[in-house]
Amino acid sequence: MSTLFLIDDHKIVRDGLKAMLLGKPNIQVIGEAASGLEALEKLKNLNPDLILTDLKLPDANGSELLIELMKICPSAKFAILTADPNATDLARAQKAGALAFLTKDMDTTEYFLAIDKMLAGQRYISTAFSDILVNDTVDYTPREKEVLRGFSDGLSYKEIGAKLDISPRTVETHKNHLLEKMGVKSIVEMVRRAIRDGLVEA
Amino acid sequence: MSTLFLIDDHKIVRDGLKAMLLGKPNIQVIGEAASGLEALEKLKNLNPDLILTDLKLPDANGSELLIELMKICPSAKFAILTADPNATDLARAQKAGALAFLTKDMDTTEYFLAIDKMLAGQRYISTAFSDILVNDTVDYTPREKEVLRGFSDGLSYKEIGAKLDISPRTVETHKNHLLEKMGVKSIVEMVRRAIRDGLVEA
DNA sequence: AGACGCATCCGTAATATTCCGTACCCCCAG
DNA sequence: CTGGGGGTACGGAATATTACGGATGCGTCT
Numbered sequence: 524m525s526t527l528f529l530i531d532d533h534k535i536v537r538d539g540l541k542a543m544l545l546g547k548p549n550i551q552v553i554g555e556a557a558s559g560l561e562a563l564e565k566l567k568n569l570n571p572d573l574i575l576t577d578l579k580l581p582d583a584n585g586s587e588l589l590i591e592l593m594k595i596c597p598s599a600k601f602a603i604l605t606a607d608p609n610a611t612d613l614a615r616a617q618k619a620g621a622l623a624f625l626t627k628d629m630d631t632t633e634y635f636l637a638i639d640k641m642l643a644g645q646r647y648i649s650t651a652f653s654d655i656l657v658n659d660t661v662d663y664t665p666r667e668k669e670v671l672r673g674f675s676d677g678l679s680y681k682e683i684g685a686k687l688d689i690s691p692r693t694v695e696t697h698k699n700h701l702l703e704k705m706g707v708k709s710i711v712e713m714v715r716r717a718i719r720d721g722l723v724e725a
Numbered sequence: 726m727s728t729l730f731l732i733d734d735h736k737i738v739r740d741g742l743k744a745m746l747l748g749k750p751n752i753q754v755i756g757e758a759a760s761g762l763e764a765l766e767k768l769k770n771l772n773p774d775l776i777l778t779d780l781k782l783p784d785a786n787g788s789e790l791l792i793e794l795m796k797i798c799p800s801a802k803f804a805i806l807t808a809d810p811n812a813t814d815l816a817r818a819q820k821a822g823a824l825a826f827l828t829k830d831m832d833t834t835e836y837f838l839a840i841d842k843m844l845a846g847q848r849y850i851s852t853a854f855s856d857i858l859v860n861d862t863v864d865y866t867p868r869e870k871e872v873l874r875g876f877s878d879g880l881s882y883k884e885i886g887a888k889l890d891i892s893p894r895t896v897e898t899h900k901n902h903l904l905e906k907m908g909v910k911s912i913v914e915m916v917r918r919a920i921r922d923g924l925v926e927a
Numbered sequence: 928a929g930a931c932g933c934a935t936c937c938g939t940a941a942t943a944t945t946c947c948g949t950a951c952c953c954c955c956a957g
Numbered sequence: 958c959t960g961g962g963g964g965t966a967c968g969g970a971a972t973a974t975t976a977c978g979g980a981t982g983c984g985t986c987t
Contacts, residue, residue: 536829951967
């Protein structure tokens, strides 16, 4: 019998997972939280084998939360669970050390499989995530990220240049590199792509 | 005792709602569907009092589905249920005739309240949606929508003008009207806003 | 009918962006 | 140590976008 802790801000989702896991005899849900803070608080006194967490929580950055949780529960295995899988979440969670990547549209048998794999210390990556893995594994330089953020905020070349203390012309160079890396041909597409990939919020 | 039918593509969410509704004695869940087609099929032989449906389904446009369902179940009351409330969904569902607007982060008591209100024939709009209602009730002209779509697809003034058979200068006029209506000051912000409001996909 | 708001449309001139090429720094593998 | 690759940075000329201002037609309200 293994123990599991749930973190998701939607009560429905928590209830759904609990209901589903009732059908799995070797798993017992020993606690849940609707926010990062609540999770940190409750996990001080618990030591689950598995922790399933959403990355988009009202009060916490997903990957930082993951790292904090790992400090508190170093022996637990972590899985992230999300409705809209994207490359950035995947990369961050992987870096932080998550073992499995699950999506909310999986069915019962796939959840059970994923959990059993994790208990055995194996990775599990849902198809929705692995599709992303093969495509998007681009790294952006610090400067490129700053420039991307500037454009995402609706700034002009001149404004971004002023903010970064470089010429608008140089901003353009970084933008051109971004366009190439992202495989798009305009700033708007670039930002849209960044939103889809979770680099910036909509 | 009233009957309820659930439509959502995430099994977890369906399970969560069912688990939650077990705690409500005057409601019985008589069926569920994971897609629009499945819902249309199953509802041929059912006649629930309430239908709770997600608007974002893999095989169906939310508002069109709503209209189809209403033809099949003319006596049912409809509620839409969504994770990310936005102005466009709200407007479409309202136009289609939904009675209630619920979000997935509501808690149990709020769901129960909403259901009771609906059974009494009253509207219920969750706070997340009503916040939107007060801000975003803008109408866009056909030309503006076409121009917005053009920019969202990463096209230039010239390209949009060519596609719509108008001068790039006129495209700009429409864009300026859009910027004003949306309260933003650049094309990128406009597109980002359009994504957030559900006018275009990310 | 007349006045009005609103959607649609465009020309010219100022401004911003983009194209093309170039250059420096740092790191590290040959 | 030397050459190559990547990140960063910029200038001048060509091109696109924007600001400003004006025009037409089409409903509606009086």
